[in-house]
Amino acid sequence: MLNTNGVPEKKLVLSKFPDRELLLKPKAITECYEDIPCNPCATSCPFDAIYIGEDINTQPVVDFEKCTGCGICVYNCPGLAIFTVQELDSTNARFKIPFELRPLPEKGETWSGVNRAGEIITEVLIEKVSLKATHDKTALVQVLVPVEYINYFITIRRQI
Amino acid sequence: MKQIDLVIIGGGPAGLSAAKMAAESGLSSLIIERDFKVGGQLVKQTHMFFGSEKQYAKTRGIDIAKILVNDVLKYPELIEIMTDTTVVGLYKDKVVTLLQNDKYIKVQTNAIIIATGASEKVLAFENNDLPGIYGAGAVQTLMNVHGVLPGQNVVMVGSGNIGLIVSYQLIQAGVNVLCVLEAASEIGGYKVHASKLKRLGVDIKTSHSIKKAIGKEYLEKIVIGKLDDKWEFIEGTDEELVVDSLCISVGLSPLSNLLSMIETEMKYVSYLGGLVPLIDKNHETSIENVFVAGDVCGVEEASSAIVEGYLTGLVVAKKLGFVHPNYDELYLDFKDQLQNLRSGPFGEKLRLGLEEIMR
Ligand SMILES: Cc1cc2nc3c(=O)[nH]c(=O)nc-3n(C[C@H](O)[C@H](O)[C@H](O)COP(=O)(O)OP(=O)(O)OC[C@H]3O[C@@H](n4cnc5c(N)ncnc54)[C@H](O)[C@@H]3O)c2cc1C
Ligand code: SF4
């Protein structure tokens, strides 16, 4: 339960995902389930694809038609609550996730894929790591994840 | 005796913003800060902040401190800063006593803004004075200001935003966080912070607390237990954890003792963290020309501390005859921003608390 251990229920998670056919292109998923005073996701999106409005306590809503999956909101969210996802083909999904631990992963490495409860669920391939000055130290990591984990994968962990 | 138009006590976000707005209005001020540098709590916050862009949301706390300090440095003729200087006395005739390098200095002023922030609450349990047991703020200062790790295996007590954020920063520093304990049945802070920790493998144990600490010369183990809904330990739920540090984050209380020295009307308001002064809509206390801004009049956020600082700086300047060219527009904007920040469900207790201290 989100309120007792920080793990959002599956129903909640699914409520933020668009229909599967929209995911053929990359889309931002905002896992932000509370009315908190915060709005950088909305103000940072260059395509006006995230709406919060005048009252910054309102939860963000993504306009999936407008969202290009560029990933800018991903490293601008102070809650690290946004990622982008795309269903590439029948085997793989591509995620862009925020990452603030060091050392950073490197392109080509295999890392563990972790779910919202912090458990390792699969292996994932690091496709790209970007960290520009505008990212302000939050790296954007592009990973290839087996498609069956599309609603479960949330972050990566270095394999030991 | 040194004569100053406005004395600002505390160089955190509230104090710095007050000085800036006073200077913009043409009023000179002296900021007194007991630490070796200004910036307050912000100098140890390495995470991106919430709020809206007007209050520098998504910027890291340390960088917000730099922005606010730079703003103040733009007015070298109007703003004087004294660091390593503590205000130890305050008198009704607006004389302020400072302690600097073991020397007392007296300053006479026309108005005072008290922006001393808040201090961490402590928690009572057996052996809570063992070395290795820290407040969350102390851990942050150690790690993020001085680059020193508090230990290798840590348990955090308290799941408010500070407990959750400091746990995350401990992990970033390479420390193993075993779990976060929370006495209440639900997580206190924002769930985005909780989820961030949980996915890194940190357990958040609600309805749990620390029972006692064990160790000869320093902390070696702790005993934790499950709580019932009256916050009593349930028998047979004890668990022993091997740790070398324990981090306590059970809330802050306003540092309002200076206000008591001049017999300001005060009230204990638990929603605001403790003893706070009664204020009017412009943050003036029951003593004329003594104002408050930031956590000292209710523990909140840096975002609101900044706006409260601007508001009081603006108002004090006007009262002393220095009216900002955009006074009306700014006044409404600051009031608006504060209302917006506090209007969500997390602001509810705060709103109730603030109603209680309105004069
Ligand atoms: C871990 C943590 C995370 C946080 N995260 C966020 C966040 O994400 N977003 C957000 O908006 N806020 C956050 N905050 C809260 C924010 O830091 C505070 O609300 C804010 O700093 C309050 O500002 P202030 O100016 O009132 O007080 P402070 O920042 O506490 O500054 C008060 C200053 O007064 C000085 N002082 C005190 N007494 C005296 C004296 N007698 N003489 C001289 N100087 C004195 C102190 O040394 C201090 O520098 C966080 C706080 C913590 C601890
Ligand atoms: S991914 Fe890009 S386009 Fe989509 S919401 Fe985020 S910033 Fe906007």
Ligand code: SF4
């Ligand atoms: S920036 Fe992140 S935490 Fe803030 S409202 Fe948007 S999604 Fe939520």
